[in-house]
Every structure is written in structure tokens, then in C-alpha cells.
């Protein structure tokens with residue numbers, strides 16, 4: 001019966017492929033945040049490290065959400081290979097500069113999926129992906145907010161380091 005259902009999926013091959021790519025992007029995003037959290041942890045930014053450990057968990061959920069959608073629609077979900085991620089960062093600020101760049105890249109990837117859905121009249125997948133549109137709006141806003149703090153507080157002073165660690169971690173609350 002399961003094999004029969006698999007033959008009757010309404011997912012086109014192209015949509016299945018781009019969804020698997022999106023799943024991989026979300027999975028990579030999780031690992032990128034994990035590496036950032038570990039860097040923050042070993043450099044004394046314990047509060048922000050906690051925030052990014054949570055972000056890593058969230059990205060893992062984003063990954064699973066796409067992964068399960070592919071299966072629910074009768075497609076074949078492919079477990080992504082674990083990619084190498086950046087482990088070292090020049091500064092606290094650089095972590096968030098890269099985090100914002102990554103989030104913008106994810107937003108663009110989400111937009112590509114939706115463009116493909118529209119080209120192929122796949123309204124179910126388009127509807128599913130709208131959740132990611134809202135999520136990305138929030139993720140980008142948070143990363144930009146974190147960077148704003150570096151304009152307000154001097155990272156190169158001990159008191160500044162502590163204040164930044166406390167303030168940026170609060171974004172995630």
C-alpha cells in the first residue's frame with residue numbers, strides 16, 4: 001500500500017529536489033549556530049552561547065519540518081550529509097555579521113522554493129513555505145538587532161563584553 005501511495009505523490013521531481021535542498025540548508029544552519037555557540041562558550045560569552053544553542057535547536061526543527069513535509073506528501077526525503085562549518089571567528093561581532101549573512105542566504109533560498117512552487121502551480125507547497133517566510137523575517141530582524149548592539153557598546157572593553165553578552169542573549173527571550 002505504501003508503494004502505491006508513493007507513486008501517486010503530487011510533488012513534482014523539481015519541487016521534491018528543491019525541498020530536499022532546503023532541508024539541507026536548514027540542517028547546515030543548525031550546525032553553523034552550534035559552532036558559533038561553542039565559540040561563544042569558550043570565549044566567555046555564556047549567555048549568548050545559550051541563545052545560539054537554542055537557535056541551533058530551532059534550525060534543527062526547521063530542517064525536520066521540511067523533511068517530514070516531503071515524506072507526508074509522498075516524496076523521498078534525503079538525509080543531508082553533514083557539511084564542514086566555520087569553527088573560529090575573529091570577534092564576537094563577526095559571529096553576528098556571519099549569522100546575518102547566513103539568515104539572508106536562507107531567506108533567498110526560501111524565496112527560490114516559493115518561486116518554483118508558483119512556476120509549477122504547487123499551491124500546497126507554497127502554502128507550507130509561507131511559514132518559513134514569516135520565520136525568516138523574524139530571524140533577520142533578530143540578527144540585525146544583535147549587530148546594532150555593537151554600535152552602542154564597545155566590544156573591546158571588559159565591561160562592554162559583559163554588557164553585550166547580556167543584551168544580545170535577551171533578543172532570544
Ligand SMILES: [Fe+2]
Pocket residue numbers: 026029058059062106
Ligand atoms: Fe531556519
